[in-house]
Every structure is written in structure tokens, then in C-alpha cells.
Amino acid sequence: PGVWDVAAKDNRGIMDVAVFRLSKKYPRANSVMTHNLPDGGHVRVASGPDGMASIWDYDIVLMGVSHLTEAMNRYRAGLGEKPGRSFRPHVSEILKFCRQSDGGRQYEAVEAALRRLKQTTVEIVRRQRGKDGRPLRVTEGAGLINDYKAVSHEDSGRVTSVEIELPKWLYAAVVEAEHPEVLTMHPNYFLMTPGLGRFVYRLARVAAGKGEARWSFRLIHERSGSPDAFKKSSAGIRELIKANELPEYDLAEEPGQDGPILVMRFRGSFPTPSTDTAGP
Template identity: 30%
Template sequence: MEHPLFALKAGDSRVRTYERNGFTVTVKPGHDGCATIHDKDLWIYCVSQMVEARNAGQEVFRVVRFKAYDFLRATNRDTSGRAYIRMGEMLARLTGTRIETNIETAGKRERGFFGLVDSAKVVEHDRRNRMVAVEVTLPYWLYRSVEAMHVLALSRDYFRLRKPLERRIYELARKHCGTQPSWLISLAVLHKKSGSASPLRNFREDVRALVQSGHLPDYLMSYDPARDMVTFYAFGPTGRVAEAKDMLAGRPHAPLVAHEKAHARKAGKRPRSANR
């Protein structure tokens, strides 16, 4: 989640390099373009299957086999014939995108060269020639992360986020906020971590819009224009306490109506109208 391995824009063919805290990641797209953050759903789905098997006391392997239909349903996709074609395109981008990095997992640092997915194949087809079973071989370092349980659960609402930037910001909040009540970050650093290709001024407006919407799963957001800082507050009592402390300290805060919508959605209730 720390490194922006996946493109936020479809058709991105740039070679992208990110450096932070001694770690370097270079992303090199393949012939079909760079894998996108929506393609990452396959990673998330496979890892969830591995974690479920591990928790059940079963042996976990790098090769994950699943039904295409189950993947489409679990990740909030349609199940039309076109969806199966798009899934094939997704597998092509995931196997074609190459990563060069000195990333560390399970206490080991190494310079690695690998694909986001080592290999993938369709095992079966139905009578309409649609893929039924898919077999994916994950990169070894990702498999090692699952073995070491260096994984975080995501909200089911993550798959309902359609805008790539919203997904990426949620990932960063999930990683850095973790079990803390809040997480403060400068907009410039958030911009870099997000992997956004937009100028900082445009990114700032996108973040402002997300703050106003209040619909990021699991978190509330606040933007301080004076310091150009963004704060994420975890849903729940500890997050509300941290939020209240910041309000009492006089720090600029998101409009109340946006926060009411977010809290109401979390509680499964209809928020009050903004006209009230």
C-alpha cells in the first residue's frame, strides 16, 4: 500500500520511479499498458483467498485458482460477456507490468525484478467461450507477505469506490492510520504517495472534493488550507475524540454536513438533508 505500483489512469505508458525513505520502486508498463488500481482488485481477491485458507489452517500456495464469476461478484463488477473480456485484458496488464525495487518484506531487503503477477491462465471455458476458472501465480514477495501476515483488511465499500484517486487515498489512510485515531499528512507528501500525475493544484482540488463528499470508507477527512495539511480520522469513539480535540484547538475543519453524511452512512442511517 505504501508504494504506488498501480497506475491511476488507464492507458498510462510512462515509466514511473518513486523514492522514499531509502526505498526505490520503478514501474515499467508492458505492451498492454500499466496495470491500473482497478486491476489491483485481482491482487486483493487472491490475497483474501490465501488469508482465509491460512486462517483455516490450510497450506497456502503462490498459485491461486478461482472462478471468474466469483471474482466479478466479490469486486462489485458486472457479469456480462464483456466483463469476462475485460478480465482477460486485466490479466494481460498485470502480467506485462514489471517492477524493479529494493522493497523489504518479512524482514528481508532485496533488489527484485518481477511482474505484478508472475503468470495467469484460464483453466476452463463454458459453452459461450467465457472463462470459468482462472489460475494466477502471484510474485514471491507478495506470497511471503501473506505468510508473514503483513496484510491489512479493507472495507467492503472499497470496491464501490469508482474513482482511482479515491481508492488510492483510502489505501494510504488504511495503512498509515491503522489502529490510530487519526493521521496527519502534508498535501505535497500525500500527492507523491498517491502516484497522481495531476499537478499539485489539481490534486488539491480533488482532495477538497473528497473531503466535502465525506464518503471515504472507514475514515473522515479534514483539510487545513493554512498549513496545506490533510487529517484522516478513523470512524469510532477514538476518532471522534481526536476530531473533537482538533476542533477545540481551532484547526480548520470539514463542513459539518459532510461529516454528518459520513457518520450516518457508517451507522446505516440516512443523513439529514443539507437544507436543514
């Protein structure tokens, strides 16, 4: 298959926190989001002068994860070489993978997305115990992509190809891990327009899987990094419940001790290729 025609994959390690902005309205340049973790650590997302990468920009990272997964499946089957951290898709392949139209302005948008992805850094702080029992604070940080190069026609400005270097943490999770930390995304994910809807689908995919999960509205609001008030965020969740258009998951609301609860229930199967063996 072409690079754009493989099953979409995501790194399950960061699917329950927003490492990007969910709104196209707020660029969030030079800003910071912090998500607290149950172990006492946190995830810190910082943006650069061109704005924070959006959940739509992150589609390019999904393409990188999908490329690595497909290449590793072929490598394990003896059908290809072990992939490196860099891949070189044609811009038209990026647009097809992300289910975007192949227009001139879309090519410009790809270059802008790459710029934001490079400038958006993710720092994960975890607390754990050392071998001697003493508490440790472990900090890891990297960009959503490590580097990129874009080639374009000088007379028209039309981007023809790009080279993207994926960060070490992402490469390690897919290529070097004994059990790759990837999950298959439903193809209709790319057709979803609300950023909150995309985030809730990612959450359902990693938390509910092929079963059921319950998350409080309050925690979803915090993990989504939304700059909106909790009341407005709750209204957005209720709109998703009313529409019930998430791929493969039904949504419902239940009362909870500390506020409303979102129930996410799996209802179907994922259309995956027969060669898809790297993740659930």
C-alpha cells in the same frame, strides 16, 4: 466460504505508494513511475505494451491476498492444507469479489486485467547498512502477478475459469511471515469509483489505522503517481474532503508549513468474520 466471500485483504507493505495507475483515461503503456522513499531508496513501477495495471485491476491481487489469508487461517486451525502460490477462482467469483456485474464484457475485462497485471513490474530499492557498517543497496523486483492461464469457450469467447500464480514476495508476506503483513479492507472499497479516493483510503488504512494520520497534499500527489499537475491533484483531494464518503475515515484539510495537509481520522469499526485472525 467461497473464494469470493472472504474478507478483503491487502499487503500493508505497498499500501502507501501507487503500484498502479489511478486513472482509466491514461493507459500509460510502456511507461515508468518512480516513488522516492524516506530511507533514500525508491519504488519503480514499469508497464508493458498493454498498459499499466490500474487500481481496479489490482482488485484481483486483493482477491489473491484474501485467498491466501483465509487458507492460512484454516491451515493453522487444522482445517485445510497449506496454500500454494496458485489459486483457481471461477471468473464469476472474481466478479463477485470485486463487486462487478456478471456480464459478458466483464469476462473479457478480467482477461485484459490479468494481462496488464503480469506486464506491470514493481522494483523496490532500499538502502541499509551491512554487518560491517558498509552501506548496501538492495534491489528486489517482480510482477504484480507471476503468471496466469485463462480458459474460455472458443465459440463465444466467454472466459470460464482462470489460474493465477501470485509472486513470491506477496506469498512470503502472507504465508511465510511470522506476522502476516495484511490489513482488512472495508467491503465498500470496491464500490468507490474515483481512483484517487481508493488510493487515499488505502493510505488512511495503513497510516491512520484506528487513529489519525496527516499527509501533505504534495506527498500524496507524488506517491499517487498522478500525471496531472499538482494543482489538479489538490483539487481532487479537496473534492474527497467535501464529499467525505471514504469508508470508515473522515477527511479534513489543515494548513502546513510547506502547503496543505490532509488529516485522516478513523470513525468506525470493520465488519470482519470471526475467523479473521491473520491481520489487524
